[in-house]
Amino acid sequence: MIEKGEIFFGFSAVIFRVHCADHTYCTLRFPLEAPAALIKRSAADKLGLKQGDLLLVEVKSTGERIIIPDRRTCVATGLSLNGALFISPKEHLDALTPLQEQMGPGVMDGTGSFLESVSSQELAYWLTVTDWEAFQCIHPVSGGSLQRDFAAKAPTWSFAQILNVAFIVMGFNHCYELLYKVLEGESLSGQPMTGNLDVFIRRTSELQYWAATEICLATNLSKRSALMRKFIKVAAYCQEYGNVNGALAIVSGLSTPAISRLNHTWEKLPTRIRKVFGELEGLTDPSRNHRRYRMYVGTLKPPVIPYMPILLKDMTFSHEGNQTLLDSLVNFEKMHLLAQSLRMMRACRARSWEIPPPPSTKSEAEVRSYVTSLHVIDCERILNQMSQRVEPRR
CATH class of the missing domain: 3.10.20.90 (Phosphatidylinositol 3-kinase Catalytic Subunit; Chain A, domain 1)
Structure with a gap:
């Protein structure tokens, strides 16, 4: 468990x-x-x-x-x-x-009625509290295993060994879970620890499929449209609370083929809500190396929960797209690229998240229990079949 x-x-x-x-x-x-x-x-x-x-x-x-x-x-x-x-x-x-x-849940297991009874701001608040706690748990873990690799002085240094020396030179005395995740395919001594990051990554996927699941489970057009509006408003409030990861995870769920094809449902949304969704969806635009997302996040002050898929993508590209050694010398430019992502994550957590809860329509325990135990369908094939049933192709 x-x-x-x-x-x-x-x-x-x-x-x-x-x-x-x-x-x-x-x-x-x-x-x-x-x-x-x-x-x-x-x-x-x-x-x-x-x-x-x-x-x-x-x-x-x-x-x-x-x-x-x-x-x-x-x-x-x-x-x-x-x-x-x-x-x-x-x-x-x-x-x-x-x-x-x-x-995942069956047709009779949707939670649309509960979602209708809770305000969008309240849902976004407790989602952000839960996500912030998980984000805070992604901790710097001791780089001891990497230091042991270095101390062993193996004839052929691995990337992990070189990384350890380079990061010490640059003032990093710890190796983060993010680094261990990027190095998953490398040979590391000791037991690389990524448990907290794993939980956070799974939470991001959970939020994405939560939106898609609940909308596909709603067989009534009006209820389906109301749910779509609810999720867009929840994403917007998450953005206001600095939970960029939660906001974009929900938006990604609304952009999946199973949801984007629901033309009748989208048509019932007010123009203002569709505009809000368009602005949020723009932050997921991958063109020019996610320029819109990077410019937006650059304007934010901590505390912020960044969009983890992009952070991991940056570190993976920095690792796999650059040689570790150049002419038998450590490529410190590569190390600086990796360190840049770590500094960004550290800056996002420079201040604690302390925002009072909004006016409540449900008990705190009830809402918190709901947002921490979401049941979702993560099979695209099943979601597409459900989508076809609620809005058959003409």
Whole structure:
């Protein structure tokens, strides 16, 4: 069980399930630093499987299967939205199918009535409180494992070793979870810790599919239009609160094919609301390297929750698009590009988020419970089918 707002360390223990092909399962409790190989052995023992050519696999709601490497840590937090862990012999990999619970809510499980009873500002406020807590949990973790790599003086330095030395020279004494995420494919000693960042990334996906799910579950045109208006207003209030990540995640959900094709629903929106959506959607424009987004964020003062997909994209491009060594010398320009993203994140958290709640229409506990336990459909195929049912193609 992964609790939102709880800060994770390598030694933090989490409880999770590992399933077999017939959907039977065992429940395990391991620290996040436990490698997948250890989890696999323990699950095999509990489920009575013969140790041998077994694989630990994530099965997504789409049916996609991802084999988890034996050395991977943060296995439970690293699952995608609605993903589930399975164990299987290599030859039976094709027999793994998603669990029913991975499919998300059914037609009768929409929360439109609850959303109608809560003001958009109140929803945005508690969404931002929850997201800020998760954002704050993405902590600088000790660069000790990288320092051990350097101390080992291996004949061929890895990028991680070079990175550690370069960042110390530039005044960074810690390696952040963001860096470990970018270095996921690298050989690192120790147990790279990305648990808090994993939870935040999954939260971003959750907000995106939340909007799409609730709108597709509404079979009545007027209710569907009212929900769309509600989500646009929630995104606008999130933007006012500095929750750029939440605002753009919701906008991305409203821009998915399943929602953008609902012409009758969009036509019922007031012109003013459509204009608000257009302005928010403009911030997701990828042209000129997300220029509109960067110019907008550059005008904001902390506290701010930046849009995590762009932050990770920047760091990944800085890492993969630049050589680490130039003529056997460290490419400090690359290190500065990576450090720039870290400084930006640090600047966003330079001040704490302390804004009083707006007038309440529901109890704080009720609204907070709702925004921290969203149930969504993250399978594009299912969302498209639902969209076709509520507004058939002419």
